[in-house]
Amino acid sequence: MSFVLGKQIVRKRAGGKKKFPEMKDALEDEQEDTEEWDGGLDGVVGWEEWKALVATFERALMWLPRMPRLWLTYLSIFNHPKCPPLLSHSHARRTYDRALRTLPPSLHHRIWVRYLLWSESKGGATTVSVYRRYLAVDPSVTERYTALLLSPNNPAPRPLEAAKLLLSLARKAARGEYTSPEGKSPYQLLGEWLDVIESHAEEVGLDADDTAADDAVAAKKAEEEAGNAGETAQSASVNGSLIRFAGPPTTTTADGKAAPVYDEDEDASSPRKLNVEKIVKKDGLAVYKDQAGRLWAGLATYWIKRGEFDRAKHTFEAGISSVLTIRDFTQIFDAYAEFSESLISALMESLATPDEEEDEEDAQETEAELDSKMKEFEELMDRRPFLVNDVLLRRNPHDVQEWEKRVALWGEDDEKVAETYTQALSTVNPRKATANFHRLYINFAKFYEEGGTTGEAETDLDSARKVLEKATKVNFKTVEDLAEIWCEWAEMEIRHENYDAAIRVMQRAAAIPKDTKINYHDHTLSVQARLFKSLKLWSFYVDLEESLGTVESAKAVYDKILDLRIANAQVIVNYAAFLEENKYFEESFKVYERGVELFTFPVSFEIWNTYLSKFVKRYGGTKLERARDLFEQALERCPPKSCKPIFLMYAQLEEEHGLAKRAMSIYDRATGVVADEDKFEMFTIYIAKAAANYGLTATRPIYERALEILPDRQTAKMCLRFAALERKLGEIDRARAIYAHASQFCDPRVYPEFWAEWHAFEIDTGSEDTFREMLRIKRSVQAQFNTEASYLAAQTIAARQGAGTATEDELMAPTDSMAAAEKQAGGGKNGPAFVAAKANPPPRDADDAAASTPQNAVNTDEIQISDDED
Numbered sequence: 001m002s003f004v005l006g007k008q009i010v011r012k013r014a015g016g017k018k019k020f021p022e023m024k025d026a027l028e029d030e031q032e033d034t035e036e037w038d039g040g041l042d043g044v045v046g047w048e049e050w051k052a053l054v055a056t057f058e059r060a061l062m063w064l065p066r067m068p069r070l071w072l073t074y075l076s077i078f079n080h081p082k083c084p085p086l087l088s089h090s091h092a093r094r095t096y097d098r099a100l101r102t103l104p105p106s107l108h109h110r111i112w113v114r115y116l117l118w119s120e121s122k123g124g125a126t127t128v129s130v131y132r133r134y135l136a137v138d139p140s141v142t143e144r145y146t147a148l149l150l151s152p153n154n155p156a157p158r159p160l161e162a163a164k165l166l167l168s169l170a171r172k173a174a175r176g177e178y179t180s181p182e183g184k185s186p187y188q189l190l191g192e193w194l195d196v197i198e199s200h201a202e203e204v205g206l207d208a209d210d211t212a213a214d215d216a217v218a219a220k221k222a223e224e225e226a227g228n229a230g231e232t233a234q235s236a237s238v239n240g241s242l243i244r245f246a247g248p249p250t251t252t253t254a255d256g257k258a259a260p261v262y263d264e265d266e267d268a269s270s271p272r273k274l275n276v277e278k279i280v281k282k283d284g285l286a287v288y289k290d291q292a293g294r295l296w297a298g299l300a301t302y303w304i305k306r307g308e309f310d311r312a313k314h315t316f317e318a319g320i321s322s323v324l325t326i327r328d329f330t331q332i333f334d335a336y337a338e339f340s341e342s343l344i345s346a347l348m349e350s351l352a353t354p355d356e357e358e359d360e361e362d363a364q365e366t367e368a369e370l371d372s373k374m375k376e377f378e379e380l381m382d383r384r385p386f387l388v389n390d391v392l393l394r395r396n397p398h399d400v401q402e403w404e405k406r407v408a409l410w411g412e413d414d415e416k417v418a419e420t421y422t423q424a425l426s427t428v429n430p431r432k433a434t435a436n437f438h439r440l441y442i443n444f445a446k447f448y449e450e451g452g453t454t455g456e457a458e459t460d461l462d463s464a465r466k467v468l469e470k471a472t473k474v475n476f477k478t479v480e481d482l483a484e485i486w487c488e489w490a491e492m493e494i495r496h497e498n499y500d501a502a503i504r505v506m507q508r509a510a511a512i513p514k515d516t517k518i519n520y521h522d523h524t525l526s527v528q529a530r531l532f533k534s535l536k537l538w539s540f541y542v543d544l545e546e547s548l549g550t551v552e553s554a555k556a557v558y559d560k561i562l563d564l565r566i567a568n569a570q571v572i573v574n575y576a577a578f579l580e581e582n583k584y585f586e587e588s589f590k591v592y593e594r595g596v597e598l599f600t601f602p603v604s605f606e607i608w609n610t611y612l613s614k615f616v617k618r619y620g621g622t623k624l625e626r627a628r629d630l631f632e633q634a635l636e637r638c639p640p641k642s643c644k645p646i647f648l649m650y651a652q653l654e655e656e657h658g659l660a661k662r663a664m665s666i667y668d669r670a671t672g673v674v675a676d677e678d679k680f681e682m683f684t685i686y687i688a689k690a691a692a693n694y695g696l697t698a699t700r701p702i703y704e705r706a707l708e709i710l711p712d713r714q715t716a717k718m719c720l721r722f723a724a725l726e727r728k729l730g731e732i733d734r735a736r737a738i739y740a741h742a743s744q745f746c747d748p749r750v751y752p753e754f755w756a757e758w759h760a761f762e763i764d765t766g767s768e769d770t771f772r773e774m775l776r777i778k779r780s781v782q783a784q785f786n787t788e789a790s791y792l793a794a795q796t797i798a799a800r801q802g803a804g805t806a807t808e809d810e811l812m813a814p815t816d817s818m819a820a821a822e823k824q825a826g827g828g829k830n831g832p833a834f835v836a837a838k839a840n841p842p843p844r845d846a847d848d849a850a851a852s853t854p855q856n857a858v859n860t861d862e863i864q865i866s867d868d869e870d
Contacts, residue, residue: 001073004046004053005080006039023113023141024181030113035076043084050084053077054091061102068107071099075114079121092118093126116141120148124156132268140181142169150196159200161268166193168266171283187288194284194298197276201305205276208308214275276302277315292319293328297335304339312339320387324395329388340377347373385409398432400424400440407443414452421447430476438481441471442488449492464492472509475526482527483509483537490544499548506541510557516564535566542574551582562594569595569606576610585618596634605642608634612646616653624657640675644682647674651689660693671709679706680714687721696725707741716745716754723761732765743777747785 002008011033021029041049057074064070077083078092096115100108112134119130131145142165148154149162170193172178173186180189197204206214264270265279277299284295296319303312316336323329347370351363386409392402403424410416421444430437445464451457468489476482486509493502512532518525520533531537538561545554558575561567567575572595579588592611612634615627631650635643647670654663667686674682683706687699703722707715719742726735739758746754755778762771 001053001077004041004049005077006037006041009036009038022181023109023116023138024144026109026113027116027141027144030117034079034117037080040080040082043082043087047084050087054087065102066104068103068110071103072110072114075099075111075118078118089122089126093130123154128158128161139169139178143180143182143184146192157200159196159203160271160273163193163196163200163204163274164266164268164270166190166196167274167279167283168268171266174283174287187291190284190288191294194280194295197274198298198301198305201302204274205302205306206273207306208303208311210273211275211277215278218278290325291328292323293325293331296323296328296332300332300335300339309343321390322394323391326388326391329391333384333387337377337380340373340380344370344373344377396434398428398434400428400434400437403428403440404443412453414447414454414457417447417453418444425470430474433477436481438471438474438476438485441467441474441485445471445488445492449495461492461496465489468492473528475528477527479520479527479530479534480536482531483534483540486531486537487540490540494544502544503548506537506544509537510541510560512560512564520566533564533566535561535568535571538564538566539571546578551584554578555587558591562598565598567595567598572598572607573610576614580614589615601637601639602642605638608638609645609649612649616649620657624653627653635673640673644670644674644678647682648685655689664690664693671705676711679710680718683710683718696729699725713745716742716751720754720757727761727765735761736766736770739774740777743781744784746781748778748782749785 043050054077057070057077060070061074075092075095078088078095080088096111096118099111100115103111115130116134119127127148131141131148135142135145146162146165149158149165151157166189169178169180170186170189173180173184173189184192205211264272265274280295280299285292288295296315300312300315300319303309303315313336316332316339319332320329320336323332347366351366351370386406389402389406389409392399393406396402403420406424407417407420410420421440424440425444428437428440445467447453448460448464448467451459468485471485472482472489474482486505490502490505490509493499493505510532513529516532518530518533520530522530538557542554542557542561545557558571558578561571562575572591576588576591576595579585579591589611592607592614595607596611612627612630615623615630619627628650631646631653634646635650638646647666651663651666651670654660654666664686667682667689671679671682671686683702687702687706690699690702703718703725706718707722710718719738723735723738723742726732726738739761742754743758748755758774762774766774
């Protein structure tokens with residue numbers, strides 16, 4: 001071998017090889033590891049040496065026939081670039097076959113790897129025959145084989161065989177019997193098959209006539225099978241003259257499953273071409289419904305490649321009329337438009353470069369064909385919005401909005417608009433329809449009422465009434481939809497001044513059945529059975545009666561609404577206002593009475609508010625006892641949150657028409673009943689009224705009661721007012737006691753305005769003892785509030801005042817000039833203040849003692865208090 005083949009080039013290998021890799025990986029690895037030689041004898045000059053080498057291998061194999069390494073070394077010489085053709089072709093093929101016959105099956109894998117690579121290098125029929133033999137055992141390399149059959153380097157491509165193999169793989173993968181080594185899905189395999197069909201349409205598929213004939217045969221066969229299936233089966237009998245077998249004979253696989261029936265479309269060795277249209281519909285469109293656009297476009301491209309333009313156009317139209325998504329429609333429509341443009345451009349080019357042999361008649365025919373194609377293309381572009389609408393309606397035929405869009409697409413074509421409305425109303429299921437299905441009926445009726453889309457046609461009220469009459473019998477999703485139909489019908493009659501007809505329409509709609517205990521929200525009943533409880537319908541009816549009917553008829557309708565117990569607060573107010581306008585005052589008050597019985601708070605609050613204000617306005621003080629009873633009745637069940645306006649109205653009534661004493665008692669009741677957030681305002685009003693009626697001194701018990709009832713935050717504010725009152729009355733001691741009482745609620749860091757006012761009060765009216773007492777109270781309160789919660793509260797107040805996030809030192813910092821001086825001198829609350837012996841010591845709490853003293857000013861009346869005197 002060294003003499004004949006030359007020196008073998010040995011490659012360095014990194015890592016080990018997988019012991020039993022898949023054939024796909026084994027072929028790739030072996031292709032990289034194929035032996036290479038440097039030099040070697042020429043096949044012609046060294047023919048004798050080549051023969052001697054082969055004879056040596058043959059002799060060795062006589063003695064060692066089952067040694068795989070020897071076979072592999074022998075087979076490697078056939079890949080030598082200088083191997084003589086007599087050895088590298090037929091002799092090599094026979095040697096590979098002998099190796100497979102001689103070695104045990106467990107070693108065939110090693111031989112087949114080299115055998116397949118060798119067949120690929122030879123190409124042609126050799127590759128086909130070798131791969132067919134191997135695929136009968138292991139179909140995992142079928143995809144590699146199809147790539148070889150369609151390779152541009154293949155001098156004799158076999159697209160029909162490749163297409164049949166890919167079709168077989170796609171079907172097996174769809175059944176779960178095949179897994180692609182490349183990780184391809186069943187649809188990807190079918191897509192590759194479709195690419196082959198498009199590229200090699202002539203070689204792979206049947207023409208139009210053969211396709212039609214094949215479809216006819218398949219249809220006839222299907223009819224026969226259906227007829228046989230319909231026959232009564234006869235039982236098999238051993239002793240009888242007839243033994244009947246059901247269906248064709250079947251075989252089973254090793255796992256007990258029925259083997260697939262033979263299909264010539266999957267037989268790669270069969271020369272019969274494929275019925276592409278049937279396969280696309282059966283294996284593509286029936287299975288991959290979400291990829292319909294690609295499949296229809298591929299089928300049309302197949303017919304275009306075959307020159308069957310009419311068939312391609314028919315395919316495009318069929319695809320557009322069957323897809324369910326806009327994406328698929330766009331794919332087919334774009335391909336259709338491109339096909340039409342290419343046809344037009346080809347015809348234009350043929351007219352631009354006339355052939356000398358072509359006569360005038362042919363040129364005229366071409367021009368006529370060009371004109372027809374141009375017209376078809378323009379019609380296609382004009383049809384696009386309708387085609388898109390068709391797609392959306394096929395996807396959901398109950399989409400009301402799309403039906404409205406389709407009506408709008410027809411524009412001023414009244415005949416088509418009416419046809420579309422009729423089709424929509426017959427197609428849409430009311431229970432499955434999208435929102436506003438009833439608007440279709442209403443718009444259809446308006447179409448007839450207005451004389452078509454342009455209004456030029458005659459008004460056809462009879463047709464409009466028929467449409468609305470039909471609509472009233474439809475079981476819509478909600479009662480409100482049906483109520484709107486009746487209201488629109490009545491409005492149509494009003495527009496045409498048929499007032500009696502409008503009243504009759506609403507009387508029909510609002511007919512009350514014998515059983516009035518029907519639940520309005522019981523969806524098991526039809527909307528017609530629940531219509532009489534529609535407030536929308538009754539509201540329209542009562543408006544109609546108010547406008548067109550008499551007072552008695554309107555009152556009858558309002559009474560029916562109240563009897564059915566469907567009225568809301570607005571209906572009560574409207575009914576009472578209607579009666580008041582017609583001078584039925586007492587009856588309007590009765591309506592208010594019925595309203596407050598029907599509703600509870602907070603709904604009845606508005607009715608009471610209106611009722612009481614109307615009653616007081618009409619009667620004033622003439623029926624005072626009755627008014628008092630009404631107010632007491634309103635306040636009996638009124639929650640604290642809503643009773644404040646009623647109390648104020650009640651007290652105002654007593655002030656204007658009754659006794660001031662009763663008014664004061666009402667205010668007093670209100671302060672204990674109203675909600676906590678309203679009590680401060682109520683006390684303020686009460687105090688103001690007491691001061692106006694009885695003088696300032698009469699407000700003291702009210703203030704005292706307020707301090708007991710109000711929450712802490714509002715107590716401090718009320719205390720300031722109470723103290724101001726006592727100061728005004730000259731009761732300084734009482735005012736000081738009030739300040740002391742309020743101090744327990746006021747943190748000095750959170751309520752500095754309170755302490756500033758008390759400080760000013762002591763400066764003006766106090767003595768040294770009272771001032772010292774105030775400072776003592778302030779320190780004790782500050783110690784009481786000196787908690788984390790208070791600290792956080794102080795920070796919050798500082799942030800609200802724009803001070804940002806205050807530190808502890810800043811919060812404890814003095815707020816006036818004296819305190820600043822004290823701190824600068826090293827004194828303050830936290831450390832001793834060292835001063836000269838002759839100087840008076842600074843006050844303990846300098847921020848309060850000097851709050852009113854300007855900087856660098858001398859106050860001759862200042863009270864100096866020593867810490868030792870506390």
